[in-house]
Amino acid sequence: MRKKLYINGKWLDGINHVDLIAPHSDVLLAEVPLATLDQLEEAIMSAKNARDEMEKLTAFERSMILEQLVEQFKVNRSRLAEILALEAAKPLKAALGEIDRTIATYKIAAEEAKRIYGETLPLDAVAGGEGRITYTVREPIGVIGAITPFNFPFNLVAHKVGPAIAAGNTIVLKPASQTPLSAYALAEMLDQTDLPKGAFNLVTGKGSEIGDALVKHADVKAITFTGSPEVGISLKSKAGLKKVTLELGSNSALIIDEGVKLSDELINRCVWGAFIYNGQVCISLQRIYVHESLTEEFLSKMKIAVEKLIVGSPLDLKTDISALISKKDVFRIDQWVKNSLEDGARLITGGNVISERIYSPTILANVSNTCEVSCNEVFGPVVTVNSFKDFDEAIIEVNNSRYGLQAGIFTENLHRALYATKKLQVGGVLVNDVPTFRVDLMPYGGVKESGYGREGIKYAIQEMTEMKLISIKM
Structure with a gap:
């Protein structure tokens, strides 16, 4: 037509x-x-x-x-x-x-x-x-x-x-x-x-x-x-x-503080934030910083949840993951993932080209903050997970970005929640939610x-x- x-x-x-x-x-x-x-x-x-x-x-x-x-x-x-x-x-x-x-x-x-x-x-x-x-x-x-x-x-x-x-x-x-x-x-x-x-x-x-x-x-x-x-x-x-x-653009980050219960609700929220519309969302959850006491449990639960995502036609109501907007994006994302693995990242799940149009939902751990999948905007179905020991260390890593759209933090500690809202260099802070949250009457925009x-x-x-x-x- x-x-x-x-x-x-x-x-x-x-x-x-x-x-x-x-x-x-x-x-x-x-x-x-x-x-x-x-x-x-x-x-x-x-x-x-x-x-x-x-x-x-x-x-x-x-x-x-x-x-x-x-x-x-x-x-x-x-x-x-x-x-x-x-x-x-x-x-x-x-x-x-x-x-x-x-x-x-x-x-x-x-x-x-x-x-x-x-x-x-x-x-x-x-x-x-x-x-x-x-x-x-x-x-x-x-x-x-x-x-x-x-x-x-x-x-x-x-x-x-x-x-x-x-x-x-x-x-x-x-x-x-x-x-x-x-x-x-x-x-x-x-x-x-x-x-x-x-x-x-x-x-x-x-x-x-x-x-x-x-x-x-x-x-x-x-x-x-x-x-x-x-x-x-x-x-x-x-x-x-x-x-x-x-x-x-953005490479939105989430902090999961020590003492947080890794419930199915939290895990599903992280999966949604990272993989809704194949990660092609300005505030897609791209970087997750998890306290070292929770990291392995979190990775295990995320892996199970992500591997349940259904890859298929966008016209099927059951489909979670479908084609990226262009073939060149599949190639770019695959190259970025390979570069991170060569740099020492750990592949938890995914990391492969399903077809010339579709890239598998991918979790990477221990990713250097200089890798493209961390410091650039992936705009695809890839999320990185790193551990932290000290809370200020996590804040520094979130802020170590040329972007600053939205960030999230899960914590049971009110002091740390308020501290994060003050210290995070972003346009919006979501406490006890992923940074992918947006309703259409809120002020929306970023810094940097x-x-x-x-x-x-x-x-x-x-x-x-x-x-x-x-x-x-x-």
Whole structure:
């Protein structure tokens, strides 16, 4: 099926197209248009021209548009999950989970559309400030350029489109080249709402061409990007004075303190955190530091649990592990695992290529912190487990990373829990849970090379609006 661009409320033909191949089956899914720079210009101008119509909408009307979208997601839940399974090889049960989260994300955006307000300021608190009524308001910033990744092509798009509409902005969306079908489905559903035509525009194409031009365009007032640190840092340098929100990479870590009971619940939580969607999650659990008194028991229980994971088709509800997004990632991960073993790591389970598309769920122990599987973002089904003796040693190892998105700690010691929340150099600390936990209303983002700014609807709205001061002399 040949797809089209969605610009100014119309479906437009592309000039050149590329084949979209299913990661799991190598079946041709669609022919995807490569937008030209002229078509991108048309999309940006459509978004710019739609600003007046968006500004006329009340908070209630923007909220109702998002509620209309929520209802469409509910009606199309199964079909949308199947799109995820086909184009992203996301196992169907994880895909259904993403659709449910996306529904929640747009629902939160609909609610937050009604709660965008400023504050009153008592200027008479300083000499010369008396006799004035002063307050702030938040106003939409304008055209938002959104660039999104393959791993959560519905929900991570929702974290950009939802707050943009809630705040009264217009959007040009450039989705990941591997997963455009979810963006087309979103455009089809938005087209059925009362959103003004031109307020949402969808362009597909090469990030190096379309993405760069979107970032540099003078009429685009803010950029929201999720992807690799290398690309994100490059985009920030090109954005000039635009507002920029970056959600980048991670090698998220977990500490399991002495005295913790290694229950089935804890083990299953660690398996989920490390292997949900084949580890292709920004906050996937990649590094685990276990107190030396618990290490062997933990490894034994993790091995048993991981070897129960079912490898298969993403369209099978029983499947836990399926194809990675590309063949080159299978090769890269296999090479990184081999490098760690040559460096002295211990293979607990996995460590082999199942097919050119699938890598086995893998546990490595005693891994050097200079190995790629530890210091880089694996973005695959690999987790490392190291032991520690002193609690501060574990804190140091977690912080020994260029990333800092989220971290977790299991402990029965309140003092150590609070100590960890203070000392861990990350954007979020999860006590008695894995760092893979996220619900869509929480502020989400990292420090160091994990990002810049925060997502989570309320916090994204702040990034997508400008504060204006108003002072009235009586």
